[in-house]
Amino acid sequence: MYKIVAKKDLASTIKLFEIYAPRVAKKAMPGQFVILRLDEKGERIPLTITDWSKEKGTVTVVVLEAGKTTKKLASMKVGDYILNFVGPLGKPAEIKNYGTVVFVGGGVGIALIYPEVRAFKEAGNKIITIIGARTKDLLIFEEELAKLSDELYIATDDGSKGHHGFVSDLLKKLLDEGKHIDLVVAVGPVIMMKVISNLTKPYGIKTIVSLNPIMVDGTGMCGSCRVIVGGETKFTCVDGPEFDGHLVDFDNLIARNQRYLEEEKLALERMKTHG
Amino acid sequence: MAKKILEKKVPMPEQSPKERIKNFDEVALGYTVEMAVEEAKRCLQCKPKEGQKICVDGCPVGVNIPAFIKCIRDRNFDEAIRIIKEKNNLPAICGRVCPYERQCEMFCTLGKKFEPVAIGRLERFVADWELSKGVKIPEKPQPNGKKVAVVGSGPAGLTVAADLAKLGYEVTIFEALHKPGGVLVYGIPEFRLPKRIVEAEVEYIKKLGVNIVCDVVVGKTVTVDELLEEFDAVFIGTGAGLPNWMNIPGENLNGVYSANEFLTRVNLMKAYLFPEYDTPIKIGKKVATIGGGNVAMDCARTALRLGAEESYIVYRRSEKEMPARLEEIERAKEEGVIFKLLTLPIRFIGDEKGWVKQMECVKMKLGEPDSSGRRKPIPIPGSEFLMDVDTVIVAIGQSPNPLIPKTTPDLKTGRKGEILVDEKQKTSKAKVFAGGDITTGDATVIAAMGAGKRAAQAIHEFLSGKS
Numbered sequence: 160m161y162k163i164v165a166k167k168d169l170a171s172t173i174k175l176f177e178i179y180a181p182r183v184a185k186k187a188m189p190g191q192f193v194i195l196r197l198d199e200k201g202e203r204i205p206l207t208i209t210d211w212s213k214e215k216g217t218v219t220v221v222v223l224e225a226g227k228t229t230k231k232l233a234s235m236k237v238g239d240y241i242l243n244f245v246g247p248l249g250k251p252a253e254i255k256n257y258g259t260v261v262f263v264g265g266g267v268g269i270a271l272i273y274p275e276v277r278a279f280k281e282a283g284n285k286i287i288t289i290i291g292a293r294t295k296d297l298l299i300f301e302e303e304l305a306k307l308s309d310e311l312y313i314a315t316d317d318g319s320k321g322h323h324g325f326v327s328d329l330l331k332k333l334l335d336e337g338k339h340i341d342l343v344v345a346v347g348p349v350i351m352m353k354v355i356s357n358l359t360k361p362y363g364i365k366t367i368v369s370l371n372p373i374m375v376d377g378t379g380m381c382g383s384c385r386v387i388v389g390g391e392t393k394f395t396c397v398d399g400p401e402f403d404g405h406l407v408d409f410d411n412l413i414a415r416n417q418r419y420l421e422e423e424k425l426a427l428e429r430m431k432t433h434g
Numbered sequence: 435m436a437k438k439i440l441e442k443k444v445p446m447p448e449q450s451p452k453e454r455i456k457n458f459d460e461v462a463l464g465y466t467v468e469m470a471v472e473e474a475k476r477c478l479q480c481k482p483k484e485g486q487k488i489c490v491d492g493c494p495v496g497v498n499i500p501a502f503i504k505c506i507r508d509r510n511f512d513e514a515i516r517i518i519k520e521k522n523n524l525p526a527i528c529g530r531v532c533p534y535e536r537q538c539e540m541f542c543t544l545g546k547k548f549e550p551v552a553i554g555r556l557e558r559f560v561a562d563w564e565l566s567k568g569v570k571i572p573e574k575p576q577p578n579g580k581k582v583a584v585v586g587s588g589p590a591g592l593t594v595a596a597d598l599a600k601l602g603y604e605v606t607i608f609e610a611l612h613k614p615g616g617v618l619v620y621g622i623p624e625f626r627l628p629k630r631i632v633e634a635e636v637e638y639i640k641k642l643g644v645n646i647v648c649d650v651v652v653g654k655t656v657t658v659d660e661l662l663e664e665f666d667a668v669f670i671g672t673g674a675g676l677p678n679w680m681n682i683p684g685e686n687l688n689g690v691y692s693a694n695e696f697l698t699r700v701n702l703m704k705a706y707l708f709p710e711y712d713t714p715i716k717i718g719k720k721v722a723t724i725g726g727g728n729v730a731m732d733c734a735r736t737a738l739r740l741g742a743e744e745s746y747i748v749y750r751r752s753e754k755e756m757p758a759r760l761e762e763i764e765r766a767k768e769e770g771v772i773f774k775l776l777t778l779p780i781r782f783i784g785d786e787k788g789w790v791k792q793m794e795c796v797k798m799k800l801g802e803p804d805s806s807g808r809r810k811p812i813p814i815p816g817s818e819f820l821m822d823v824d825t826v827i828v829a830i831g832q833s834p835n836p837l838i839p840k841t842t843p844d845l846k847t848g849r850k851g852e853i854l855v856d857e858k859q860k861t862s863k864a865k866v867f868a869g870g871d872i873t874t875g876d877a878t879v880i881a882a883m884g885a886g887k888r889a890a891q892a893i894h895e896f897l898s899g900k901s
């Protein structure tokens with residue numbers, strides 16, 4: 160059992176949890192994730208490790224309410240226990256000094272880039288951060304990222320803050336201006352990562368994306384998380400979650416993430432009626 | 435006064451095929467006391483003779499079969515279970531899933547003339563009898579102050595742990611998943627091995643003093659080298675958890691599962707109880723399972739229970755070459771699984787939304803025997819045909835799980851990624867032992883247990899010899 164030791168509402172549908180899991184905290188690295196299961200009948204879902212403290216033995220996750228499990232987690236309180244919490248899973252990000260690195264975070268992805276931004280900053284990179292959300296209330300981690308970034312740009316779909324439009328517009332602008340960029344790291348909705356990868360491809364700028372397929376075990380045993388990268392089948396939980404965006408078959412990932420749409424809807428409706 | 439020996443095994447009561455495909459309850463219901471005693475009377479109580487093999491020689495862990503069967507005949511079930519447990523810590527499981535027709539029962543003297551003694555069923559009977567009345571826990575020995583870490587809680591890991599605990603070691607099992615049992619919980623379906631049986635066996639091992647820690651992926655959460663800082667020896671029993679693929683076009687379409695994903699969703703995550711349980715499974719009307727082993731039979735039979743209208747086994751050789759247990763093939767047929775033999779899928783075809791809708795197959799014929807001794811399947815040119823399917827389950831075997839070898843540099847592995855061990859289950863790395871499917875590729879529960887027993891003995895020799 161893993162205790163929730165702190166909780167913060169970052170936005171109406173985005174919550175931060177600090178969870179006591181000393182084994183995971185001891186080993187966590189940027190780019191890795193955990194799999195948790197809330198209770199005996201629960202599903203195993205992956206969440207990115209957003210921060211950790213070896214001293215306190217805690218791991219921080221930021222969760223966007225999407226369906227039953229994430230909504231149920233969002234409603235949990237400090238002092239509550241999570242039944243299973245396993246990690247750190249996946250390969251850590253490859254952190255070194257590339258020069259200038261652009262981080263693109265969309266939606267809950269804004270929080271997920273945070274540990275990497277910090278690590279890349281410490282490794283001596285110049286950091287340009289582009290964050291975007293539907294509306295300004297959903298912009299999270301803005302302050303934390305501003306502190307670490309040499310430049311920070313904001314986009315909202317409804318224009319309530321920053322650029323009126325998408326994060327990709329802002330990256331395109333930088334590219335059009337001829338800004339020197341050595342690496343792009345994009346984390347967010349699959350469609351955003353696809354657009355960003357297509358954008359940087361003609362420029363030959365290496366682009367890393369963090370994929371979010373549906374997982375079960377997270378140890379390379381089941382293949383639910385398989386994606387096509389460079390024409391080869393890879394298991395995201397052990398070979399990723401970060402891959403070269405120019406090689407990823409995003410359309411296959413988008414299709415595969417729709418596998419259980421009907422069931423996910425049913426589960427959510429049932430939760431509303433059964434409590 | 436010798437009574438005539440029954441030629442056939444006392445039949446095992448079963449759920450009827452029509453009934454059982456509507457539920458996940460166990461198919462075989464087990465012997466009653468009278469049936470067990472009746473069956474035990476068939477045993478000839480053979481004495482081992484020079485150059486002549488009997489039942490015991492076919493059991494990978496050497497259960498004293500004549501002795502426990504004699505106890506059943508005498509209705510001394512307490513003694514029967516004690517004899518079995520001298521060698522076998524998991525009898526309720528082995529009595530259900532051992533391929534006994536190729537092991538103990540294959541060497542049964544009675545089997546030369548009639549049906550062999552139903553050793554597996556009798557073993558199950560005694561184990562169930564004990565479970566129903568509450569398992570007696572052997573007295574704990576004096577702790578010897580030595581600590582052993584076991585990685586993986588499948589039959590290999592559980593066996594090593596139990597044997598070492600009985601010798602006074604402080605044993606901790608680290609398991610990646612949230613439930614101990616390995617394939618016994620995530621792979622083999624409820625209708626063949628009820629999970630309460632596995633839970634009871636795991637409870638027994640816990641009562642021996644073994645500490646089981648779930649949610650630890652060794653290689654990630656903690657490395658083998660780190661375990662060695664804390665423990666005097668490490669046993670690796672991580673199984674063959676890497677699904678093999680066909681490597682043909684369309685394998686990543688929606689509706690195509692690995693057997694591991696399909697079975698894990700259903701068994702470990704209880705997707706057959708969705709939406710009461712949160713994890714979903716999607717089953718179509720026409721389901722094709724590719725493969726001919728136990729795993730394939732389990733998938734095809736599970737598909738029927740989930741509501742598939744047609745459930746196919748698609749296998750590239752003929753029925754004779756199928757590696758599955760005979761009993762399982764028979765049960766699958768009774769339940770209405772359709773066998774498409776000498777058939778090899780070569781391509782999956784999807785619809786516009788990325789769901790599998792057809793499978794192109796080629797017909798095969800059998801050629802000369804290959805290295806496995808089975809006749810090699812050869813495609814017949816021009817025999818390609820299309821088969822409508824909306825769910826495909828690929829059940830063509832598993833390879834050793836590479837996570838630990840990858841994160842333990844000085845651990846030697848073989849051609850298929852299996853951890854190399856000597857006859858005492860010792861690896862190339864000091865203080866590290868391994869056994870079960872991680873060293874052999876996918877094999878059997880009892881073979882994994884046998885390896886666990888040898889490893890426990892070797893670890894004991896190693897650690898007691900040293901002090």
Ligand SMILES: Cc1cc2nc3c(=O)[nH]c(=O)nc-3n(C[C@H](O)[C@H](O)[C@H](O)COP(=O)(O)OP(=O)(O)OC[C@H]3O[C@@H](n4cnc5c(N)ncnc54)[C@H](O)[C@@H]3O)c2cc1C
Nearest residue numbers: 204205206207221222223225226227228229371372373423
């Ligand atoms: C490596 C990895 C790291 C992740 N990190 C985070 C994180 O830090 N924070 C966070 O909020 N989410 C993260 N996700 C996504 C998160 O796991 C899913 O949102 C969650 O599984 C949804 O579960 P649910 O029961 O709440 O919703 P469901 O009922 O399962 O789904 C509801 C909706 O979410 C979509 N969805 C389902 N599964 C996924 C998925 N794997 N990814 C994206 N959308 C999905 C469905 O299409 C559906 O529209 C991560 C996913 C992966 C693979």
Ligand SMILES: Cc1cc2nc3c(=O)[nH]c(=O)nc-3n(C[C@H](O)[C@H](O)[C@H](O)COP(=O)(O)OP(=O)(O)OC[C@H]3O[C@@H](n4cnc5c(N)ncnc54)[C@H](O)[C@@H]3O)c2cc1C
Nearest residue numbers: 586588589590610616617621652673870871877878879882
């Ligand atoms: C569907 C199916 C049906 C079968 N039917 C039969 C049958 O009828 N009869 C029979 O005899 N055999 C059968 N088998 C084969 C048998 O189950 C296996 O041979 C046996 O379980 C192997 O035991 P093991 O202990 O080596 O590994 P496993 O049972 O595979 O257990 C390994 C355990 O290690 C854990 N693990 C893996 N990696 C790590 C890690 N890095 N850190 C921590 N833990 C880890 C896994 O999660 C798992 O729990 C079947 C197998 C399957 C899949």
Ligand code: SF4
Nearest residue numbers: 493528532537538554
């Ligand atoms: S453990 Fe298996 S092989 Fe040994 S006696 Fe029991 S059923 Fe037969």
Ligand code: SF4
Nearest residue numbers: 477478480489542543
């Ligand atoms: S070989 Fe058969 S008949 Fe002989 S002792 Fe064993 S079980 Fe009994």
Ligand code: FES
Nearest residue numbers: 377379381382396
């Ligand atoms: S989640 Fe099962 S293999 Fe990746």
